[in-house]
Amino acid sequence: MPDTQTKATSAPQLALALDFGLKRIGVASGHTLTGSAQPLGTVRADQGQPDWRELERYLHQWKPDLLIVGIPYNMDGTESPLTARVREFCAELTAKYALPVILVDERLSSREAEDRLRASRASGERRRKVRHEDVDPIAACVLLEQWLRQGARLP
Numbered sequence: 001m002p003d004t005q006t007k008a009t010s011a012p013q014l015a016l017a018l019d020f021g022l023k024r025i026g027v028a029s030g031h032t033l034t035g036s037a038q039p040l041g042t043v044r045a046d047q048g049q050p051d052w053r054e055l056e057r058y059l060h061q062w063k064p065d066l067l068i069v070g071i072p073y074n075m076d077g078t079e080s081p082l083t084a085r086v087r088e089f090c091a092e093l094t095a096k097y098a099l100p101v102i103l104v105d106e107r108l109s110s111r112e113a114e115d116r117l118r119a120s121r122a123s124g125e126r127r128r129k130v131r132h133e134d135v136d137p138i139a140a141c142v143l144l145e146q147w148l149r150q151g152a153r154l155p
Contacts, residue, residue, distance in 0.1 A: 012032055014063065017140040018093075020082070021045060022082075038141065043058070065100075067097075067102070071083060
């Protein structure tokens, strides 16, 4: 009898990554077949409550097989003040969309995103200054790349 976990992880999967924030949620897409990710944009949020219609547009357009969500921890591994909010957000995602939700440790993902944007600007590839809203989709991309590098394991 085939192992369903092995079968599920070997089938190509399209994932959307979400970098949760109180004002914005960064969105990126990636594929297990190519092992690549790309930033897509942001979804507005009001005190952590996303604009669900805006998020649904991404889900409708990309038709992901699963969602990757960054979970915030302090540098020492303890839960941050936002950790519980992210878990609530994930529960809502699961209830609304019936998609698997995978949590990925997001420590330093925003810093990595900022570093990438600054390097892009320093090289001349990017002309305008880096804004806060530029960081979020790149941070989502960092989360997705991290999950892909770790073998794209399903829950």
